């Protein structure tokens with residue numbers, strides 16, 4: 001039987017992981033510049049958390065969650081990070097410790113969607129969640145954080161879509177308006193949308209079915225129904241985006257696929273590259289009712305998440321390959337014993353070392369030293385060791401010399417660390 005990775009779930013091999021590190025490093029730096037600190041929450045959460053927060057009638061909850069029962073608990077492998085972060089925020093009563101909390105996370109999420117380029121069943125998100133600030137300034141700063149990050153990693157072709165869903169009162173009036181629009185046209189809707197009509201007509205606007213698009217074309221727009229407070233917030237967000245110089249388009253049909261949003265909503269879409277219909281790089285918005293809905297106090301919140309595979313598809317440039325500073329090529333038993341000790345000493349001095357333990361011929365070991373990009377190859381022959389020396393070959397300068405065995409680790413470390421800038425040093429890239 002040929003075993004393969006689960007459909008829609010990818011292995012990320014070391015040569016690709018270098019680019020992941022580059023992306024993650026840039027995200028961490030950017031989030032920390034905005035005052036965010038990393039949070040790590042479990043991959044498994046109670047199924048009820050997602051059901052209640054993301055919404056019973058959303059595609060994710062209805063069709064895509066990996067849910068199961070174990071030891072009498074109904075569990076779900078997280079399809080997103082927001083609900084878990086808010087659960088942790090309430091569980092640890094973070095609101096009582098600080099008025100404003102900024103958390104970021106990077107990690108895998110799981111949704112049983114139909115796999116396509118840029119759409120996977122295990123995918124990675126980098127996201128931020130901010131609790132405790134209701135003002136429009138932080139909506140604009142959140143969007144600006146994403147735009148600034150994309151530019152920093154070399155993605156310039158994108159557009160920010162913004163809309164407002166208003167708060168609870170506005171949403172209720174909008175629901176009525178949608179019901180009035182869709183009910184007489186019910187027969188022309190998809191089966192999913194007919195079923196969702198009574199419970200959650202907003203979801204019809206977000207449907208992927210072309211039949212629903214047709215009926216939604218002249219549906220009422222929520223921006224026309226905002227109450228005064230929602231309108232003031234919305235105007236404030238747009239003003240701050242203008243002050244920050246963020247380019248955006250007002251996308252009156254943007255509703256997003258999750259139920260927890262209130263007021264500001266946004267998506268960032270790539271405008272070049274070959275992501276096709278998976279061009280949404282980031283999505284987010286306000287969710288001012290979630291913390292209270294989880295049994296916490298009334299604390300407003302806003303956040304976003306970006307799909308890291310999609311960013312990597314568009315991020316230009318290679319990440320530099322990690323190279324060992326010293327490659328040790330022992331010839332014979334005495335040489336091998338000596339190499340074990342020397343490798344340990346070099347690593348203790350901060351030099352990255354690869355020891356060739358295959359016991360092969362010198363020629364093939366030198367080939368390997370070249371292939372891994374080592375700066376120095378150290379040849380430990382039995383007869384030389386008995387004479388108290390070893391050979392070092394500088395693979396870049398193509399020179400070979402003999403040095404005393406005594407104190408060799410120090411000499412090699414100095415050369416390996418100085419000869420190639422950062423080369424061989426632990427953590428150097």
Ligand code: HAM
Pocket residue numbers: 079080081082083111113118119120121123124125127128129280281282283284285287302303304305306307308309310
């Ligand atoms: P979302 O729009 O469901 O929002 O996902 C955010 C981003 O994750 C998407 O824009 C996309 O780049 C990426 N993504 C989603 N599904 C997949 C998939 N199957 N394969 C690859 N990438 C995918 C959320 O998850 C919210 N929690 C965002 C948020 C945070 N809202 C407030 N705070």
